[in-house]
Amino acid sequence: MIELRGVSKRYGAAAALVPTDLALAEGRTTVLIGPSGCGKSTLLRIMIGLIPSDGGSVLFDGIPLARDNVLALRRRMGYVIQEGGLFPHLDARGNVTLMARYLHWEPARIEARVRELGELTRFPVDGLARYPVELSGGQRQRVGLMRALMLDPDVLLLDEPLGAIDPLVRAELQDDLRRIFRALGKTVVMVTHDLGEAGFFGDQIVLLREGCIVQRGTLSEMLEKPADPFVTRFVHAQRGPLAS
């Protein structure tokens, strides 16, 4: 669905991403993981054209991402960031429907889609009239997800979607998210720094370090056949004192 060919990025003298190839299979969930500053968020932003890459190309459904088609292609991708990135001046419904209204959807079609998404994300109908400051972190994240899914995109990109949420709510949201991914069967790319979360969601896990992919595969492959000592160190550090 998305294919990166030799994509690279530098910030001044520092390489944020060395030339990288990556193919994302349709209908699968890929998790990008690694320590902070490893280039995982950069990679995600390049996929949706928020950051231009220095070299290489991004293909979306076989079409190279370019200046003149990036707006159209972004409407086929949903993007969710920490805390949802909601617009504070719009209520939950306003946030979710902004793009559909911009595209002049029929009100009835918008309403039906909002109801459908509310059920899918288990967001209460009476919460739709609330403003972001009136919502909890978990609710904001559900609204962010509804907004990303509004136009029924082919791909869903999530950048640490659960990063700022307290543990109990987080567990519940994780379950809901995985259920939603499975129900929709969309191509999903998620960035996280939490290995447990990566194993929970990922059909494929991509481990990055200093702008470069160290290993790709499943969690058990990384445990059993680590590509280099860093993988082992990362995996063990992440499993924490309770797991050993």
Next chain:
Amino acid sequence: MTARALCALVLFACAPAREVRVGSKKFTESVLLGEMLTQSVRAAGLPALHRKELGGTRVLWNALVRGDIDLYPEYTGTIADEIVGRKKGDLGALVAASGVRMSRSLGFANTYAIGMRPQVARRLGAATISDLRTHPELRFGFSDEFMNRGDGWPGLRARYGLRQTDVRGLDHDLAYRGLAAGALDAIDLYSTDAEIRHYGLQVLADDQHFFPDYQAVVLYRADLETRAPAAVRALTALEGRLDEVTMRSLNARVKLDRVPESRVAAEFLGLSATTDEERASARLLRHGRDHLALVAVSLLAAILLAIPLGILAARRPRAGQVILALVGVVQTIPSLALLVFMIPLLGIGAPPAILALFLYSLLPIVRNTHAGLTEIPGPILESADALGLPRGARLRLVELPMASRTILAGIKTSAVINVGTATLGALVGAGGYGQPILTGIRLADVGLILEGAVPAALLALAVQWLFELAERALVPRGLRLPPAEAQGSNR
């Protein structure tokens, strides 16, 4: 320009006798002379209009040359020093180069002088300006014009070798009160000022003959001789009719006895007093209407330009620095200077005042628009981009609504400052609440000052209140809610 010429032509055809416009400066003697000239012209059977209390020599002269006024009273010393700039030769010939004629003297000279309270002068033994040399600790208060003119304080200091350092510029009418209250030791005077007798002041002799002769004359446009010869005959009839004693007592009638200038002028001319004295309520209404018009037009124009400028400044940081610097520089130009710059372009009346107010209103709006847009968090903008919103739609649907509160605060600041600054419009004949304030200061009439100051203050409050209402209507509710940290528990 062509349209304007056409208009003038049409007006000329319909109303060949355009009224004769008399100007005067914002001190009592000038207003009184202006009133005499106006009534003389009217008595000669011509319609006449008096634009009184304009801001200073430059304002009057520029308006005369430009044709906004046809005549005004002036003093030969001022013409020599301020208008022709010490060019040698006959004054009449020098002003004729600008299409202006000068009458003969009206009969008196109003020269500068230095005055002190008699008890202070006695204590110091000061009878001449030279006697001030030995008292460098004296506090001087001079009118703003006197402070800066070549024939004022700089020249006086050089000629007499005066070393006083506590020298401040202030309004002439306030200087008298400062002197009377003992806050000042010496001030500049006009030799026909009514207050000299009122306060019993000691006038120091100009023993080195520094001050030039200030004969009162009338400056009028040369074309008046063909356009309205009766007006020229009326003003030349005043030549030589006023001596210094008469003028001082007429000034005293206005300033001390509180008789309106129009009546004093009519009495002197032997005419029946014209009853153009407006009722206070009508006057208040007229000033309010003029004031509101100045504020509304200038503010609206400023909003229309400043918001796009602020957006541009936020979009292009380098252009933004230039824009913010420019609108900042405009703010540092003194308002009277800005008004004087405008007169050659726009004449006197509302247009120069509106342009000046417009320029002063830009900074708070540009700055707040720029600040409101640049302080939007990066993730919000990224979310808008990721949705696939084009730049224009992002600006309209996300950025401007989010910055609306800051932008509105900038407009509110501009509006309140504008209401206050608009009082200066009276200096160029734009009317408004500044008019009673100017007259009130001139006549030391607190009631009249309040008649301008109180409504101006109320208007500022009303504007503030109006913008708070507007904030409730225009700023999205989501931005006005307090952040609710405590709601985290219910998912």
